[in-house]
Amino acid sequence: MSDKVNQFDDIFLGNAPELGLLRLAQSGLGWKARTVDKLFTVRDADLRKMYWIRASRNFQLRLQLRDNTIVKFDGFQRDDYDKLKEIIKTNYGLTLETKELSVKGWNWGKTDFMNNHLLFNVQNKEMFEIPLKEVTNTSLTAKHEVMLELGGPDGETGAPANKKGDQLVEMRFYIPSAKAQEGDVEEESAANLFYNAIKDHADIGDAAPGDGIVLFSETLCLTPRGRYDIDMFPTFLRLRGKTTDYKIAYTSIIKLFLLPKPDDVHVLFVIGLDPPLRQGQTRYPFLVFQFVREEETDVTLNLDDETLATKYEGKLEKKYETRTYEVVSTLFKALTGRRVTIPSEFFKSYHSQSAIKCSMKANEGVLYPLDKSFLFIPKPPTFIPHSEIGSVTFSRVGGGVSSASRTFDLKFNMKSGVDYSFSSINREEYNNLNEFMQNKKIKTKSMDDETSGRYVEMAEDSESEEDTGKRKRKSVVQDFGGDDDDDGDSSPDEDFVAESESDVAEEFDENVSDSDGSAGSGDEDDKDDEDRPAKKSKK
Structure with missing residues (x-):
């Protein structure tokens, strides 16, 4: 046996x-x-x-x-x-x-920490447990509410390994106030005690002293809005705000962008995440940090010479004394192994900038035409790869009623069926933007104001119609300019311009008379004319 x-x-x-x-x-x-x-x-x-x-x-x-x-x-x-x-x-x-489990389905009970697990008990029976090694982040989302973000690494015992199925990613615990006072000194709230216990047991609090490579304090973040401390470690970074504390693995960073802002004062550093950062029900697939272009920093990395030479293969230096955004982008590039995307050399705006100002719905921002994508920031950050664009439509760029407008609209028609629309783009940017589209072989269309009903193809699929396409593009550019010598047919407002003020009768003028025998041209006036007797002509 x-x-x-x-x-x-x-x-x-x-x-x-x-x-x-x-x-x-x-x-x-x-x-x-x-x-x-x-x-x-x-x-x-x-x-x-x-x-x-x-x-x-x-x-x-x-x-x-x-x-x-x-x-x-x-x-x-x-x-x-x-x-x-x-x-x-x-x-x-x-x-x-x-061991019997509670199956009452109650959401009210007691929590306990045992063997690196968080236990939730109802009437002294365990209802569920959470392995704390799967807790990646925690934060105080409200005065009495603590949020746990879940999703342990693959390959560990007990960690979720099948990403294709459903997975619990977040839990929230409401902890009622249990304040006690000793004299005038108020003890720490129960929610704060629970929050700190989670950080300690889940090992997502402060790392051991001396483990961090470098710390950038009070860094301005536009999305999500706030100031955060960026504490960088060999395999992850910590993003600490006033009420949030996030641990982000470098393996979840998939894109990096270093883009100058059109104001000539700031530089934006954009980090693309997969999975995205979560704050409650809001997801942030991109983090947008803003740096002052001329701001410099003096930092010394907490790495020995042997590690710099062997692990990082000379990609990092021991000490930096240069502009802050250059130091940050260099560190992220070396620690994540990702390429940092910079503005395209094939696009310059009318004012020689790398981006154009525009609006996405009610949000103002800037649109960057990059070599392989378009990026709108800061809110909401929108990433549009060239390979997924079906066509691009320019609106209000012709010589119709919209010729008096100083702006035009732009819509990306994606192959997936989703459209991204941008408005309030300065008309001076049209030529440079259209030229960039043609250079990147992106099919473009131009549509005048809806009242004119004109629709112009800007890019032809057939090479045999190349000359026709050029003539159409030339026509649009001429209409776009709006010469002062345009004839009457090209002026849509001509019928509404009175010859002089004396020729126009006021609506409430008692001496109103019209050579056509009608007081107005509206539908209501026509209806009234049918009911009233016809006026006798004056002799």
């Missing part, structure tokens, strides 16, 4: 999706996946307690190791209990304890 190995088929390890074989022997137990090369073992000397629990995937064998680590095996059937209880008693000298 002592040499016998007992085996259970179709068992899951933690939350992993792979099925495997669980084998129990006197020396310990081991689990091996069927389809992938994955093996997990536990020595008998490391076992402390074992529990039998009803779980979502049938029944669960939960192990508590001597270092307080929790290991879970799901997929047992109800009939396996007696057999498993006897094996554990014989091989390890332990009792398989049955």
Whole structure:
């Protein structure tokens, strides 16, 4: 009996999706996946307690190791209990304890921290638990509310490994006020105590002294709005605000942009995230930081010479004394391994800038035409790759009623069916923007004011119609200019311009008379004329 190995088929390890074989022997137990090369073992000397629990995937064998680590095996059937209880008693000298869970469905209970897990108990029965290693961020979203953001790294026991399925990403705990006063000194609120306990147990608080590479204090962020401390570590950064504390892994940073603002004073540094940063129900796929162009910094990196030479291969220097935005972009490029995108050399605005001012709905911002994409910032940051653009439509650029307007509109018609519209663009930017589109082989169209009904193709698909396309583009440019010598047919307002003030009769003038025998041209006036007797002509 002592040499016998007992085996259970179709068992899951933690939350992993792979099925495997669980084998129990006197020396310990081991689990091996069927389809992938994955093996997990536990020595008998490391076992402390074992529990039998009803779980979502049938029944669960939960192990508590001597270092307080929790290991879970799901997929047992109800009939396996007696057999498993006897094996554990014989091989390890332990009792398989049955643990009942609360199924009342209440959302009111007590929390407890045990073995690096957050337990939520209802009437002294456990309802659920949260492995604190899966807590990536926490913040005080309100005076009595604490938010936990979940999503542990793949490959760890108990961490979610299947990103394609549904996954719990956020929980909020309401903690009622439990203030006590000693004299005039008020103790820390219960929400603050819970918040600090989460940071300590989940290891998302302050890192050990000396681990950080560099700290940039009070950095202005336009999206999300506020000032944050950027504390950079070898594998992640911490973004600390007054009420928020975020831990962002460098692996979640997918894009970097360094873009001068059209005001010639500031520089914007944009970070693209996947998954995006979350603040409550709001997601931020881009972080937009703003730096003063002439502001300089003097920092020394907390890295030894050997690490700089071997790990970072000379991409970083020990000390920097230069402009702040240059230091920040250099560090992000080296630590994330991502290329920093800069403005395109193929586009300059009318005022020799790298972006044009415009509005997206009610939000004012700037649109950057880049080599492979368009980027609108600061709010909402909108990323438009060239490869996903079906066509671009210019509106109000012709010589119709809109010729008096100083601005035009721009709409990106995406291949996915989604449209992005930008308005209030200075008409002086049209030629440079249209030339950039043609240079990037983006199909463009031009539509005059809706009252004129004109529609002009700006780019032809067929090479044989190239000359026709040029003539159409030339016509639009001429209409766009609005010469003073235009004839009467090109002036849509000519019919509404009176020859002199004396020729126009006021609406309430008692001596109103019209050579046409009518007081107005509106529908209401025509209706009244049908009911009243005809006027006699004056002789």
